Amino acid sequence: MTRCTALVFSALVPVAAAAGPTPDLETLYQMLQTQQAELARQRHEIERLRKALAHRRAGPAAAAPSEGASGAGGQPEAEGRSQERASAAVRMDRKGLRVESGDGRFAMRLGGRLHLDGAVYASDKRALGDGLRVRRARLTLRGHVYDVWGYRLDAEFASGTPELRNAWVAYRGLKRFDLSFGQQQEPVGLEELTSSNAITFMERALPIALVPSYHVGALVRTHGDGWTAAAGAFGEPVGRTGSDRVDDGWGVSGRITWAPWATQDGLLHVGVSAAFREPAADATVRVRATPETKVADVSLVNTGSIAGVRHFYTLGSELAGTWGPFSVQGEYLRSTYLREGPDVDFDGWYVFASWVLTGEHRNYSAARGVFTGVRPRHKLGAWELAVRYSTLDLTDADVRGGRERNWTFGLNWYPNRNTRLMANFILVDTHPSRDGVSDDPYLFQARAQVNF
Template structure:
């Protein structure tokens, strides 16, 4: 509109100018008017330029205003969207890292665990119950056999509850009490073991430091009451062993100066292929030791040592090979300060704990000044198959100067071992536990569930074990402890990661003579069936 008016004015002026010029040709008096018109035309041209510049500026300002309005609208929309998301997230439980001052509660394998937000400090509740029921068909060879009967029934084999955890990442601890052993004596101590036992249920009460990592491995320095990882079978948790009880040869070895409820101080170093450890050991938590002159005290503490080297030098995704060697020394047996006696007993029940009676036993070996046990261990896995075995040599020195004869009698030598195999019918395998140089248990790929259709994991296993506690037969200083041989077949159902049912059948023979110089038969045979209900977390 403005340009049209300007153009019309310019055309009019041009026409007027032309007329004025024509008149100027005839009248010179019109020159002033022509000059005035030129001046006005110039002014109009300047106004035209100014108007064009103002129009361009207005157009740019309008575009800028529109752009700013759009940007402001987008920002407002984003802000509203964020507010909506924030309001929605406010109703969802926090899944990210907790505040530094808070705690994190988790349930690994259904074990209640509380940790600080940085995971440097944790405490967890741990527990296990092993409840056994079963019966014996026991057949003594003669009327002179002791015992004449084994008692069938039930036994709360283990009933443990406690706490375990860590402080400042590198300090680990455990405090576990065992209420089990209803037919064993309180605390689960086995009759026939070293003096004491059965009066305390402290199974674990230790602290360890794991902050050292020399030679590319991990190291733990430990002190307290603990279950020492001595021998392959003992280093395997009782929650994970293939049979209800470990083989007698290993039990007899660990009862000397290792095993559960044992006070100890020592260290272990390990990586993924090698484990090396050694401990100085003392009495078990149930052992009575006092200088008092009144019974049942008056017994000094024992002390000993254990050492082990083991590992899996060959391993792959579906296979592994384990080998190892162990040594144990009873440096000072417990000494009865009242009777001035010093004895050691080697014995075990027939690989079942329903009746606490031992069938193979050396009895109290007099003047025992020390004992040594040496053993080798081997195992291999291939998919769901596991093979395992150990063999032990025991030596008892009889040179203690006590009131019991014979003093300086020849040392005694015994031996025993086992071989076992297991196969998981549902295909699961056992992983390797480098921290203990042993194998973990079976974790079912499809836990039992009526809704989900899983049936857990099923395992079959078999074992042959033997222990020979006879030595120097035919001499008055010999020992006629008997030779025990047991064949065991097992069926295990791993319902889920916490519950397992075990069914064992045992067939055993004990060949035994009345004394080192009497060949009268006092042996026996037995068959037994037992079942264990187990849960652990």
């Protein structure tokens, strides 16, 4: 550790000298983190090369070929397979089951998540129906091949029929650039891109109904010191992915984020995103949202089918910040539908605040520009309080989809990094709903969540 620290400061001295005036502490801290990350990468590469060298020295390549069956390099196939099996590492940890080759060039990890929900509704005009539901039952297979090729496959079983979420292959041989091909999320929206294992409330906010979801396409991502950028072109989804907006068509989307201030005490995140889509001539275009619950899969606001849509676009803005155990986050989203009749605009926004009572904080991925959840540091876990206000307006011109605004109060308990218990109380106000009446139910719902 002393040697690494000395290397870091020796690297920083010429940088600081060349910069002229002495940098402030925050600049030095950022420079130190950059150098430490580079040292960690170099240590990883050295370790990988060391394993590869040891693996080659242990093999029979220097020996004369035997009279038995041989592989391409003159090594007996049976002996080579035995050595490959002996060199592979298999381990089980909080991130799932991992299998890795001896030289580190091949790896595979099996993980998953299970979200079990229950809800009780105090209905107003429309009966919602209490009940229990398996919200998510997902298996994830991910890994890399020859260091530079990555892959991910997510299969969702909650509906009883397997459905694909992520199904892509990525090339990572370019410095700071990732190229991925297959079914994946379009890069739009902070909360939409945050894992369901890490979102603060049980369901995402109302205006996320305006955000495109999983589609097959090509995506390029990059990041630098405190910023990220992503852009892609997409076609239709594979199978049923929960998107009610477009059955077919093509589109492009992109997102840029920036964290102008990031220290050990907190950070500030800003971002913008945009998506354009042209549906097929016979596609169904519709926007709807449930009252931030999925146990009763009923939409109080719903545009129904919108006829004659030539194309539409969505614009979004993001702002979030943390300071110790406190966090705030908000987004504004607006979609415009250009059609044969009058164009229509729908919009919505949300803002929430959270407080981790036990002192932990929301973690942030600077490489992806999203939050990654709370990591408990105490034997009794972490406790979090949160409150959110969200609104969605789906009424414009001749489309009477309704308007809704919700207050959501949340309590989360994180016994460990793989388990979370959640409770949400939601006050719903539609004015009016899609049926033209005010429907104002309230509900209580809870979740038991396990991920690995």
